[in-house]
Amino acid sequence: xxxxxxxxxxxxxxxxxxxxxxxxxxxxxxxxxxxxxxxxxxxxxxxxxxxxxxxxxxxxxxxxxxxxxxxxxxxxxxxxxxxxxxxxxxxxxxxxxxxxxxxxxxxxxxxxxxxxxxxxxxxxxxxxxxxxxxxxxxxxxxxxxxxxxxxxxxxxxxxxxxxxxxxxxxxxxxxxxxxxxxxxxxxxxxxxxxxxxxxxxxxxxxxxxxxxxxxxxxxxxxxxxxxxxxxxxxxxxxxxxxxxxxxxxxxxxxxxxxxxxxxxxxxxxxxxxxxxxxxxxxxxxxxxxxxxxxxxxxxxxxxxxxxxxxxxxxxxxxxxxxxxxxxxxxxxxxxxxxxxxxx
Amino acid sequence: xxxxxxxxxxxxxxxxxxxxxxxxxxxxxxxxxxxxxxxxxxxxxxxxxxxxxxxxxxxxxxxxxxxxxxxxxxxxxxxxxxxxxxxxxxxxxxxxxxxxxxxxxxxxxxxxxxxxxxxxxxxxxxxxxxxxxxxxxxxxxxxxxxxxxxxxxxxxxxxxxxxxxxxxxxxxxxxxxxxxxxxxxxxxxxxxxxxxxxxxxxxxxxxxxxxxxxxxxxxxxxxxxxxxxxxxxxxxxxxxxxxxxxxxxxxxxxxxxxxxxxxxxxxxxxxxxxxxxxxxxxxxxxxxxxxxxxxxxxxxxxxxxxxxxxxxxxxxxxxxxxxxxxxxxxxxxxxxxxxxxxx
DNA sequence: ATGAAAGCGCTAACAA
DNA sequence: TTGTTAGCGCTTTCAT
Numbered sequence: 024x025x026x027x028x029x030x031x032x033x034x035x036x037x038x039x040x041x042x043x044x045x046x047x048x049x050x051x052x053x054x055x056x057x058x059x060x061x062x063x064x065x066x067x068x069x070x071x072x073x074x075x076x077x078x079x080x081x082x083x084x085x086x087x088x089x090x091x092x093x094x095x096x097x098x099x100x101x102x103x104x105x106x107x108x109x110x111x112x113x114x115x116x117x118x119x120x121x122x123x124x125x126x127x128x129x130x131x132x133x134x135x136x137x138x139x140x141x142x143x144x145x146x147x148x149x150x151x152x153x154x155x156x157x158x159x160x161x162x163x164x165x166x167x168x169x170x171x172x173x174x175x176x177x178x179x180x181x182x183x184x185x186x187x188x189x190x191x192x193x194x195x196x197x198x199x200x201x202x203x204x205x206x207x208x209x210x211x212x213x214x215x216x217x218x219x220x221x222x223x224x225x226x227x228x229x230x231x232x233x234x235x236x237x238x239x240x241x242x243x244x245x246x247x248x249x250x251x252x253x254x255x256x257x258x259x260x261x262x263x264x265x266x267x268x269x270x271x272x273x274x275x276x277x278x279x280x281x282x283x284x285x286x287x288x289x290x291x292x293x294x295x296x297x298x299x300x301x302x303x304x305x306x307x308x309x310x311x312x313x314x315x316x317x318x319x320x321x322x323x324x325x326x327x328x329x330x331x332x333x334x335x336x337x338x339x340x341x342x343x344x345x346x347x348x349x350x351x352x353x354x355x356x357x358x359x360x361x362x363x364x365x366x
Numbered sequence: 367x368x369x370x371x372x373x374x375x376x377x378x379x380x381x382x383x384x385x386x387x388x389x390x391x392x393x394x395x396x397x398x399x400x401x402x403x404x405x406x407x408x409x410x411x412x413x414x415x416x417x418x419x420x421x422x423x424x425x426x427x428x429x430x431x432x433x434x435x436x437x438x439x440x441x442x443x444x445x446x447x448x449x450x451x452x453x454x455x456x457x458x459x460x461x462x463x464x465x466x467x468x469x470x471x472x473x474x475x476x477x478x479x480x481x482x483x484x485x486x487x488x489x490x491x492x493x494x495x496x497x498x499x500x501x502x503x504x505x506x507x508x509x510x511x512x513x514x515x516x517x518x519x520x521x522x523x524x525x526x527x528x529x530x531x532x533x534x535x536x537x538x539x540x541x542x543x544x545x546x547x548x549x550x551x552x553x554x555x556x557x558x559x560x561x562x563x564x565x566x567x568x569x570x571x572x573x574x575x576x577x578x579x580x581x582x583x584x585x586x587x588x589x590x591x592x593x594x595x596x597x598x599x600x601x602x603x604x605x606x607x608x609x610x611x612x613x614x615x616x617x618x619x620x621x622x623x624x625x626x627x628x629x630x631x632x633x634x635x636x637x638x639x640x641x642x643x644x645x646x647x648x649x650x651x652x653x654x655x656x657x658x659x660x661x662x663x664x665x666x667x668x669x670x671x672x673x674x675x676x677x678x679x680x681x682x683x684x685x686x687x688x689x690x691x692x693x694x695x696x697x698x699x700x701x702x703x704x705x706x707x708x709x
Numbered sequence: 710a711t712g713a714a715a716g717c718g719c720t721a722a723c724a725a
Numbered sequence: 726t727t728g729t730t731a732g733c734g735c736t737t738t739c740a741t
Contacts, residue, residue: 027717027718029717029718029719030718030719031718039727039728040727040728040729041718041719041720041728042719042720042721042727042728042729043726043727043728045718045719045720045721046720046726046727049720053726053727054726054727055726055727058726058727072481072482072504073482073718073719074423074484074717074718074719075482075483075484075719076419076420076422076423076426076428076484076717076718076719077423077717077718077719077720077733078718078719078720079419079422079719079733080417080419080420080423080717080718080719080720080732080733080734080735081718081719081720081721081732081733082719082720082721082733083419083733085419087462087483094448095444095447095448095451096441096444096445096447096448096664097444098439098441098444100444101438101439101440101441101443101444102438102439104438104439104463105437105438105439105465108438108463108464108465109465112464112475112476112479117462117464117479117483118462118463118464119430119460119461119462119463120447120451120461120462120463121451121455121460121461122448122451122452132455133455136455136460138415139415139416139418140418140430140460141417141418141419161415249647249650249651275647278651279651282651282653285653304592304618304648305647305648305651307592308592308621308622308625308648308651308652309651309652310625310628310653321439370733370734372733372734372735373734373735374734382711382712383711383712383713384712384734384735384736385711385712385713385736385737386710386711386712388734388735388736388737389710389711389736392736396710396711397710397711398710398711401710401711416734416735417733417734417735418735419733419734419735420717420733420734420735420736421734421735421736422717422735423717423718423719423733423734423735423736424716424717424734424735424736424737425717425735425736426717
């Protein structure tokens with residue numbers, strides 16, 4: 024490897040001090056414009072590249088943000104990440120991204136690695152089996168901001184970006200009731216994950232609100248993937264009475280239910296009205312199109328990074344206090360899979 | 367911010383030199399086991415955290431790999447990234463990820479930013495309008511390995527991981543011909559992107575091989591998204607003769623064609639046989655299921671990172687020479703959208 | 710097996 | 726507006 028060009032080389036070449044070069048390159052206002060110009064030119068000419076390690080070592084700042092997602096290959100998460108990357112790159116930050124694969128031990132390892140990499144801030148959507156957030160303690164102690172999004176801790180003491188999943192579950196369920204559904208099954212994922220618990224709460228509240236009996240047998244927990252539909256439909260058809268409404272906590276799984284139901288000749292929405300979650304691509308492609316909760320994923324990414332960066336830059340005048348939560352708007356999109364009144 | 371614990375603190379606490387502490391923490395063999403043990407304990411006790419900047423500054427190595435993708439929110443890319451992250455984290459590397467949004471100028475900015483961040487290596491899938499790869503020159507000059515995957519440069523002088531898109535286009539087209547299609551339309555994206563050009567080549571070769579006339583009017587270029595189907599089907603139905611086979615260069619768009627065709631009462635595959643690309647989720651959900659090219663995205667990510675890291679670690683004995691290309695296996699999956707013989 | 714000394718390249722404090 | 730000095734925390738000779 025050839026010797027690197029440093030600010031000393033630039034300095035000695037044009038007869039100023041390294042300090043002046045440093046200041047010029049950082050666009051410090053109190054450097055003579057002509058000196059600045061000469062420094063830029065010389066830097067260019069010599070092929071100077073700033074040594075970010077030395078700079079970091081002094082400044083104790085990296086312009087790197089860490090992100091820990093459950094999985095990279097999920098439509099929801101990749102859309103969040105796209106929003107995050109947009110905001111981060113506009114503000115001059117890099118994103119270091121890792122996935123927990125929904126395993127607490129991997130999440131702990133990722134957290135350590137992010138801490139050792141000295142990210143300036145951390146964005147986290149929790150793994151399924153994360154019970155407490157003790158592993159973020161090093162961040163809290165060093166006052167490195169940690170912002171949770173979507174899958175947040177159960178405790179109230181955190182900064183986060185979420186939607187009101189209780190309300191979303193409530194509205195989705197109420198909609199099914201309004202369509203005349205008498206017996207509504209709710210399918211959700213790992214109950215340790217707050218978003219699922221909250222939607223379940225909303226489901227129950229909606230039943231209560233409409234004076235309907237809550238039947239625990241109508242709540243199904245399983246892995247919400249493209250293969251789940253068969254299994255779910257099998258269960259539905261063995262219930263007594265057979266339900267006529269279905270609220271599924273993500274679109275991939277809801278779409279697989281639509282397919283499995285159609286295969287058995289069950290008419291949607293007449294015999295079974297269905298609502299999903301997320302407004303993923305699949306919800307617009309399956310036939311009939313899926314009613315769903317429009318989850319503002321891209322926006323969630325933007326807002327999360329924006330706020331984290333605000334935390335970092337604006338140390339005095341923080342709009343968002345620690346342990347405050349931002350709740351984004353969602354909306355129920357009614358499509359063919361539940362729209363009985365249009366029939 | 368509180369004062370950081372350094373190796374000096376550990377050293378003075380137990381009366382050894384900082385050198386010894388550094389060696390112990392790096393698990394250097396020539397340190398007395400008892401000394402080592404004491405050093406580990408003291409480090410733990412004081413809450414020592416290694417300062418990676420100082421270490422980087424000396425070692426000139428970051429254990430960070432840069433990744434530039436066209437877009438984060440694509441099923442294909444997020445699956446590649448999942449594979450990359452898995453490999454990278456197993457090997458102790460972090461991934462710094464940014465997206466070019468298919469814009470050359472953003473790609474150039476990202477490349478600069480990665481260079482300034484001093485990543486140890488770079489993984490790139492090119493933007494649509496990237497004509498040449500001059501902007502990677504700083505990496506080449508400093509001999510920082512750059513590995514291209516999927517969307518690679520036209521020049522031969524690069525290290526990359528790809529599939530044989532010519533062959534894939536060939537097989538997909540041949541399959542449609544075997545199903546009795548007489549007039550096959552090929553829909554592809556921006557022709558500057560090598561993968562689309564290669565598939566087009568394969569499409570032409572297959573026609574030639576089967577003594578079919580190549581009609582340039584049967585080649586449609588447009589943005590391959592979920593909205594394209596309507597437009598494409600409109601064009602198809604105005605062709606003379608109306609085609610009976612359709613090869614679409616990604617599954618999202620192919621699925622939108624299926625939907626648009628069904629809406630017009632066209633039977634699939636009898637009147638129109640369709641093949642997509644990628645084996646995305648949607649190909650298994652749309653009705654009829656989409657025949658497609660199984661693109662090994664996750665594996666591509668794993669292989670790309672694995673090889674980049676090999677480059678980095680094994681400087682002498684590199685299995686993969688510079689400017690060498692790895693070609694992964696793909697396969698044609700035949701499903702209902704093209705399987706006429708099963709009717 | 711351990712230590713002393715030097716230096717990686719930059720920036721902040723202070724001085725002029 | 727510019728310069729001097731010192732030091733961020735670590736690793737690496739070289740010496741013992």
